[in-house]
Amino acid sequence: MSKTIALVGNPNVGKSTLFNxxxxxxxxxxxxxxxxxxxxxxxxxxxTVIDLPGLISFIHNSIDEKVASEALMDKKNSLYPDLIIxxxxxxxxxxxxxxxxxxxxxxxxxxFAISMADIARKRNIILDTDLISKTxxxxxxxxxxxxxxNVRLLEDLIYKTLNEIDISxxxxxxxxxxxxxxxxxxxxxxxxxxxxxxxxxxxxxxxxIGVFDxxxxxxxxxxxxxxxxxxxxxxFFLLVILLVFQLSTHLSFPIIDYIDGPIRNLVNSSFKxxxxxxxxxxFVQSTLIExxxxxxxxxxxxFFIFISLAVLEGCGYLSRVALVFDKLMQxxxxxxxxxxxxxIGFGCNLPAIKATRVLKTSEIRKHTxxxxxxxxxxxRFSIFIVLAHAFFxxxxxxxIFLLYLISVFIIxxxxxxxxxxxxxxxxxxxxxxxxxSNLVIHLPVYQMPKFAFIxxxxxxxxxxxxxxxxxxxxxxxxxxxxxxxxxxTSDGVVGGxxxxxxxNSLYNIIANNTALIFIPAGFGDWHLSQAxxxxxxxxxxxxxxLENSYSDNNKSLSxxxxxxxxxxxxxxxxxxxxxxxxxxxxxxxxxxxIPCLATVIGIKSEFGLKYSLVSVGVSLVLAxxxxxxxxxxxxxxxx
Amino acid sequence: MLLSDCPINSxxxxxxxxxxxxxxxxxxxxxxxxxxxxxxxxxxxxxxxxVSKGTERIGLSSGxxxxxxxxxx
Numbered sequence: 167m168s169k170t171i172a173l174v175g176n177p178n179v180g181k182s183t184l185f186n187x188x189x190x191x192x193x194x195x196x197x198x199x200x201x202x203x204x205x206x207x208x209x210x211x212x213x214t215v216i217d218l219p220g221l222i223s224f225i226h227n228s229i230d231e232k233v234a235s236e237a238l239m240d241k242k243n244s245l246y247p248d249l250i251i252x253x254x255x256x257x258x259x260x261x262x263x264x265x266x267x268x269x270x271x272x273x274x275x276x277x278f279a280i281s282m283a284d285i286a287r288k289r290n291i292i293l294d295t296d297l298i299s300k301t302x303x304x305x306x307x308x309x310x311x312x313x314x315x316n317v318r319l320l321e322d323l324i325y326k327t328l329n330e331i332d333i334s335x336x337x338x339x340x341x342x343x344x345x346x347x348x349x350x351x352x353x354x355x356x357x358x359x360x361x362x363x364x365x366x367x368x369x370x371x372x373x374x375i376g377v378f379d380x381x382x383x384x385x386x387x388x389x390x391x392x393x394x395x396x397x398x399x400x401x402f403f404l405l406v407i408l409l410v411f412q413l414s415t416h417l418s419f420p421i422i423d424y425i426d427g428p429i430r431n432l433v434n435s436s437f438k439x440x441x442x443x444x445x446x447x448x449f450v451q452s453t454l455i456e457x458x459x460x461x462x463x464x465x466x467x468x469f470f471i472f473i474s475l476a477v478l479e480g481c482g483y484l485s486r487v488a489l490v491f492d493k494l495m496q497x498x499x500x501x502x503x504x505x506x507x508x509x510i511g512f513g514c515n516l517p518a519i520k521a522t523r524v525l526k527t528s529e530i531r532k533h534t535x536x537x538x539x540x541x542x543x544x545x546r547f548s549i550f551i552v553l554a555h556a557f558f559x560x561x562x563x564x565x566i567f568l569l570y571l572i573s574v575f576i577i578x579x580x581x582x583x584x585x586x587x588x589x590x591x592x593x594x595x596x597x598x599x600x601x602x603s604n605l606v607i608h609l610p611v612y613q614m615p616k617f618a619f620i621x622x623x624x625x626x627x628x629x630x631x632x633x634x635x636x637x638x639x640x641x642x643x644x645x646x647x648x649x650x651x652x653x654x655t656s657d658g659v660v661g662g663x664x665x666x667x668x669x670n671s672l673y674n675i676i677a678n679n680t681a682l683i684f685i686p687a688g689f690g691d692w693h694l695s696q697a698x699x700x701x702x703x704x705x706x707x708x709x710x711x712l713e714n715s716y717s718d719n720n721k722s723l724s725x726x727x728x729x730x731x732x733x734x735x736x737x738x739x740x741x742x743x744x745x746x747x748x749x750x751x752x753x754x755x756x757x758x759x760i761p762c763l764a765t766v767i768g769i770k771s772e773f774g775l776k777y778s779l780v781s782v783g784v785s786l787v788l789a790x791x792x793x794x795x796x797x798x799x800x801x802x803x804x805x
Numbered sequence: 806m807l808l809s810d811c812p813i814n815s816x817x818x819x820x821x822x823x824x825x826x827x828x829x830x831x832x833x834x835x836x837x838x839x840x841x842x843x844x845x846x847x848x849x850x851x852x853x854x855x856v857s858k859g860t861e862r863i864g865l866s867s868g869x870x871x872x873x874x875x876x877x878x
Contacts, residue, residue, distance in 0.1 A: 223834045227827075257860040260836050291860065361830055365838065386862070390847055390855060399850040489864035493851040496868065606835050607864040609855070 169328055170214045172238065172247035174269065176262060177220030178485060178610055179255040180281040182206070184311035185217040186623055188321075204528070204772070205233070205245060210321075213328075216245050219528075222261065224268045224357040230527050238272060239353050249327060250276045251320075256286035256293060256308070258608055263371055266302060267364040268357050275327050276304045279320055283308040285611050289384070294375065301374050386482075386612045393483070399490050406483070407509050410474040414513070418466030425462050433458075461636050464516060464764060465628065471510060471517040472624040475524060478506075480615030484524055489607050496605075498578055499585025501525065504534045508577065511541035515761040519768040520627065532773055533588070536781055537581050539761045539769075542573040545705035546757060552709055553756075556724035557731075557749035565750070569757055576758065576788075649673040673699075685738065687755065687790065688748030688797035691730050698755065704762045740801055747800035751793040758789035806877070808854060809870040811845045817875035818842050824872050832869075836861070842878060 173181045189208025206217035218237055219230035226232045237245035252269060254262030259280065269276055278298065280286075286293060286308075299306035307323055310316045357364070393402055433455055478484050488502035495504050503525055511518035518538045522531045542550075550569055554562035649672040677696035684690040684698075693715040700711035709723075716726040728745065731752075735744040760766055760782050770778035811817055819841045822829045832838070836858060843863075847855040852867030865873070 222831070225830060225834070227831055257862075258836075261834075264834060264836075289860070358830075361833075365833055387846060387857075390862075394847050394849045394855060396848050396850055485864070489853045489855070489866070490850050492853055492864075492866040493868070496866070502866075605866040605869045606832065606837065608835075609862040609864050611862075 168212055168214050169248040170216060170246065171210070171249045171251060171324065172216045172218055172245070173251050173253060174218055174221060174234065174238065174265070175253035176222055176255070176258070176265065176608070178608060179220075179253045179258075179262070180311045181217055181220070181253050183619070184251075184253060184279070184281065184309070184317070184320075185215060186619070186626075187311055187314060187317050189215055190622075205237075207245075213324075216247065218245070221265060223265065224353040225361070226354060228527050229529055235354060238269070238274075247274065248331060249324065250274050251324070252276050252278050252304075253311075254278065254280045255608075255610070256280050256282045256291065257611060259293075260368055260372055261608070263302070263368045264364060266304070267367050268353060270302075270304070271353055271356060275331055277320070277323055277327060278302060278304045278306040280306065280308050281311050282611070283316070284310045284313075285613065289382075298375050301371055384611070389612050390486070390609075394486055394490065403487060403490060406478070407506075410471070410478075410510075411513055414467050414470035414474060417470050421466040422463050425459065425466075430455075430459055461632055465632075467514055468517045468520065469624060469628055471514075471521065472627050473620060475506075475521055476620040476624055477615050479524060480613070480620060482610040482612045485607055485609050489609070492605065492607075498581035499588060500534055500581060501527075501530050502607075504530060507534055507538060508541065511538040511543065512573075513544055515539055515541065515543050515765040516768045519765060519772060522772065529588070532777065533581070533584055535769055535773060536584060536784075537577045539765055539781065539785055540573060540576045540580060540758060542570050542757060543705070543761055545762065549705055549708050549756060550753060552723070553727070553749070553753055556727050557746060557753075559724075565753075569753060572754070573757060580788075649676065683790075684755075685734075686798065687751050687793040688738075688744065688801075689731065689734060689752040689755070689793075690737075691734050693726075693730055694752060698759070701756060702760060702763060704764070705756070708756065741804070743804040744797075744801050747797055747804060751797040751800070754796055755789045755793040758785060758792060760785050806875060807871055808843075808845070808856075808865070808873040808875050809852065809867060811854075811875065811877070813845055813848060816842065816844045816878050818878050819873055820876050821874040822872065823874065824869075835863075837863070837873075843875070 173185055175181045185206055185208060188210045205219065208215045208217070216237070218234040221231050221234040223231075224235045224239075226235050237243050238247065238250070240246060250269060250272075252262060252266055262278075266276070266278065280293060280295070280298075283293075293308060295306045295308055305323055305327060307320055309320050393399060395402075437455065475484075478487075484503060484506070487506060490502060491505045492502035495502050504522075506524060507518045507521040510521050515538055518541070519535050522535045522538075525531045525534060547566070550566050551562070554565040558565045674692075674696070677699055678692045680699065681690050681692045681695040684695055689695075693712060696715055697708045697711045701708040712727070713723055716723065721729075727749075731745045731748045732742055734748060735742060738744075766778050766782055769781050808817065808819075819837065819839055821839065822832055822837075824832065837843075841858060843856040843858050845854060846857050846862065849855060849864070852870070854865045854867070854870040856863050856865060
């Protein structure tokens with residue numbers, strides 16, 4: 167049977183970097199047994215490598231720590247390892263020694279790998295690995311996780327240790343000299359009882375190995391004086407975000423234009439030549455090609471956002487962001503770093519969902535991902551510009567600004583509500599509340615990110631997304647094509663000409679009937695309900711759908727929309743003054759209900775089907791309630 | 806005095822931690838127990854404090870720095 171190696175360590179010691187270097191692209195995200203906490207699983211040669219969530223102690227303080235400690239303690243757990251690599255940061259070695267004091271009670275072979283060796287060298291900090299190894303009775307190695315050559319030394323040590331287990335299972339086990347050496351069945355209880363002893367033991371070991379008192383002002387400290395300045399820290403963060411947006415849009419827009427223009431036309435015309443007009447051409451064109459281009463258009467912005475985030479994380483700035491915004495985000499139940507995906511969400515929701523990976527605990531990741539779809543993304547912005555000019559030509563700018571404020575308000579409101587729900591849920595089921603480790607952040611030293619490594623990990627993330635999302639988008643588009651292609655005439659006959667089929671399609675029948683639901687919200691018209699259904703795929707489609715539905719007359723879209731809402735108001739016996747109320751109600755619905763299929767799939771792939779369905783359900787109900795309330799209260803004043 | 810009141814570049818020692826027991830344990834696990842010597846490196850926006858402890862640079866949110874009593878050394 168293949169041996170399992172677990173990478174264990176405190177948060178931010180470089181476990182994921184080492185994991186990526188060891189496994190390359192040969193990895194996937196799996197859910198820890200019985201939870202939604204994701205654990206990275208990969209393969210190094212014929213061995214399975216598990217990157218466990220960050221662990222400070224077996225006295226677990228979050229669901230992620232619980233998952234990590236259970237995986238290490240429970241032999242029946244699918245993640246249970248044969249070998250533990252305990253990764254320690256050369257700058258913060260004491261915390262890892264504390265974890266080691268607990269880990270060695272497992273009687274498992276442990277390799278003590280000290281990362282950030284390059285930084286320690288630059289600061290003239292000499293770590294005597296032989297002395298550490300002898301003192302703690304575990305093989306010890308200094309590594310730079312980002313350097314493949316350097317990691318080879320670790321690979322040799324892994325082989326040697328695994329061979330020792332094969333020859334003599336007891337020989338590879340870690341043994342301590344100062345703490346009783348029995349195997350402990352519940353390490354959490356043991357850790358609580360022996361907390362003070364373990365702290366003392368770490369103090370003794372520190373004295374023996376000479377953990378350094380380093381009081382020099384480093385370059386990192388000087389950079390922090392600027393980036394974390396009390397007055398300019400936030401300004402600097404906003405400039406960084408602006409730079410990320412500018413880079414990702416300026417670099418990706420020309421590529422998207424090229425994909426959407428010449429390449430799309432070329433592919434479409436080639437397929438038209440290959441297939442004669444009919445259901446097959448319709449299937450290939452509206453399903454396969456649409457899926458292909460929907461995914462293709464997401465690639466450039468997602469890729470540049472992934473790279474930007476990896477650079478910010480790699481250089482050490484993201485941890486500082488967490489510190490700066492901690493107080494602000496704590497108020498709504500989040501942690502400092504959550505500000506980053508939320509802001510990215512105002513550009514595009516999908517990369518923002520993926521960006522929640524920078525958050526360390528699954529609880530906070532899920533919470534952040536839940537509120538991201540309410541941010542007014544650039545796709546919604548493009549619809550609102552047209553709709554605001556159509557309905558409120560005098561005050562279009564003000565309306566868009568108002569929608570931005572509403573978007574921020576809804577995010578704060580939902581987040582605050584979730585904080586309260588989480589508090590009562592955790593209290594009821596005895597789950598630890600937000601823990602202190604979120605409030606105490608060990609800051610890594612600033613360092614130059616390795617671009618080859620960043621490119622490789624960004625490509626891997628993109629590949630995962632394309633494979634995961636592509637299949638689901640294709641499936642949904644096949645269903646939609648089916649609904650659009652199958653039509654029933656009044657006498658129940660299936661078929662007819664292409665135009666008849668489109669007109670009597672199941673899709674149109676569903677859209678027409680859905681319009682009835684929206685009567686209380688003031689926009690109960692089939693043109694608008696069809697646009698809302700199309701908007702489920704992508705918000706950019708809404709305008710196309712509206713234009714398409716009015717294609718049988720020569721009026722402008724603005725005048726068609728005005729006429730539609732006036733007619734809807736008249737049908738409900740309201741005056742024309744109700745039209746702007748209905749228009750804003752329609753815009754509110756577009757703002758609040760799910761952003762697009764790709765985002766929903768993004769949530770599904772990160773947090774599971776159940777969570778994505780809850781997210782969709784809540785957004786639909788909330789959008790409906792708010793738009794109905796707004797319209798009904800509004801017409802009391804003008805109707 | 807509280808850690809949040811310490812000026813930049815001052816050195817201090819933790820004398821008491823006014824947190825519930827579980828959180829005090831976690832703080833000690835993170836290397837911030839009674840008697841730990843720190844240097845205040847930076848006061849960040851919204852009140853977070855950046856301290857140094859040997860080679861470590863530790864960020865403490867205002868919620869924590871307001872509950873750590875220290876004495877200047």
